[in-house]
Amino acid sequence: MAETTSQPIASATQSKATAPEAAATAAAPEAGPSTTGQKEPVVVLVIGMAGSGKTTLMQRLNSYLHSKDQPPYILNLDPAVSHMPYSANIDIRDTVDYKEVMKQYNLGPNGGIMTALNLFTTKFDQVLGFVEKRAQSVDYVLVDTPGQIEIFTWSASGAIITDAIASSLPTVVAYIVDTPRTTSPATFMSNMLYACSILYKTRLPFILVFNKIDVEPHDFALEWMADFEKFQEALAERGRDENGENYMNSLMNSMSLVLEEFYNDIRAVGVSAMTGQGMKEFFAAVEEGRKEYEADYRPELERLKQEKDAKAEAAKQAHLERMMKDMGVDKAPKGNPFGPHPRNEREDRYMDDEGGDSEDERIDRQQEAEEEADDHPEVAPEDDDVMQYGGHDEGMGVWPRPQ
Numbered sequence: 001m002a003e004t005t006s007q008p009i010a011s012a013t014q015s016k017a018t019a020p021e022a023a024a025t026a027a028a029p030e031a032g033p034s035t036t037g038q039k040e041p042v043v044v045l046v047i048g049m050a051g052s053g054k055t056t057l058m059q060r061l062n063s064y065l066h067s068k069d070q071p072p073y074i075l076n077l078d079p080a081v082s083h084m085p086y087s088a089n090i091d092i093r094d095t096v097d098y099k100e101v102m103k104q105y106n107l108g109p110n111g112g113i114m115t116a117l118n119l120f121t122t123k124f125d126q127v128l129g130f131v132e133k134r135a136q137s138v139d140y141v142l143v144d145t146p147g148q149i150e151i152f153t154w155s156a157s158g159a160i161i162t163d164a165i166a167s168s169l170p171t172v173v174a175y176i177v178d179t180p181r182t183t184s185p186a187t188f189m190s191n192m193l194y195a196c197s198i199l200y201k202t203r204l205p206f207i208l209v210f211n212k213i214d215v216e217p218h219d220f221a222l223e224w225m226a227d228f229e230k231f232q233e234a235l236a237e238r239g240r241d242e243n244g245e246n247y248m249n250s251l252m253n254s255m256s257l258v259l260e261e262f263y264n265d266i267r268a269v270g271v272s273a274m275t276g277q278g279m280k281e282f283f284a285a286v287e288e289g290r291k292e293y294e295a296d297y298r299p300e301l302e303r304l305k306q307e308k309d310a311k312a313e314a315a316k317q318a319h320l321e322r323m324m325k326d327m328g329v330d331k332a333p334k335g336n337p338f339g340p341h342p343r344n345e346r347e348d349r350y351m352d353d354e355g356g357d358s359e360d361e362r363i364d365r366q367q368e369a370e371e372e373a374d375d376h377p378e379v380a381p382e383d384d385d386v387m388q389y390g391g392h393d394e395g396m397g398v399w400p401r402p403q
Ligand SMILES: Nc1nc2c(ncn2[C@@H]2O[C@H](COP(=O)(O)OP(=O)(O)OP(=O)(O)O)[C@@H](O)[C@H]2O)c(=O)[nH]1
Pocket: 048, 049, 050, 051, 052, 053, 054, 055, 056, 057, 078, 145, 146, 147, 148, 211, 212, 213, 214, 215, 271, 272, 273, 274, 275
């Protein structure tokens, strides 16, 4: 796959929102170790407006990684894609037929895609199992999402999938921008506000990927992101109507102030899915995102998990205390919680008078256990039982089931 030299990323180098120069020269870095010392791949969630070039970029990333001998693991979550220029390891279309879903549930195209994604989500634990199984052998997991961005970003299933992936593996969001279609300040701002809302919703490391820079270089975007006044000037300039009146209202101006904060938290790269420009910068940004995940997201995840466990434990304790109170017992008994049953019904019926097993009884019990094990040997699953996926077979079945 031909890879061209990357487009220099404009003058806007002061802001964190620009591509890091040092990283720009690096090749696709190796996926790093997790806190447990095991190698973990990084998951790249490719999200963007319809037609921004997500699928084409997936193909480009795939071929770039193949050329680096780091073939990725690929998930396609777009049930409506008709032509996929790469082959996915797990493809939602193998599991759900969205056209059939539309017919059977009397839905329009968006409802069909949404329902297909919902159905797929009910099996996502299995999908995650397949991904985790391959975690040791791949460096990148790439995820293509449905064309209609809101189906993934605002649906319950999109959130469940994102959270499930992000709590299992280092994950970054690559937000794809159709650069030639965002040259007007108003469109640019709308797109950035959308990106901002996704960042705050997912809280994951975020990369703004200006795609199609073979058609329109993204320098203007970097300039607007780095210099807030430049953007306001452009807004004022292009917002004038034929009488010279500025119809851009103050709301737009204040919104652009909000965005200034957002730009500080993200990195931006320019790529062309068509020509392959900017691949190195892209993977350098992914690597930074992975580090950010380890530094910020994972500790927060651990904290939330501990908080949740503590809450569950407290609820259990409260429940037990309530039950004890209802039973008229002040405190939970220390030993056998089920109280003083007649001796022949008690679990300790094997004990001798001194409170311990007699030698004969102990031997009897051991023999009983061995016989039990012989009667019910554990059966190791055969390879054929293990559900394979990814174009190899269709272990998860198909929805709706063929009539
Ligand atoms: N010139 C140019 N065209 C591109 C580039 N990337 C994608 N395209 C074109 O943009 C169009 C949309 O590309 P897709 O990859 O289908 O976009 P998508 O975001 O996956 O589209 P949906 O999934 O339908 O939302 C196609 O015609 C692509 O050929 C690029 O870097 N440069």
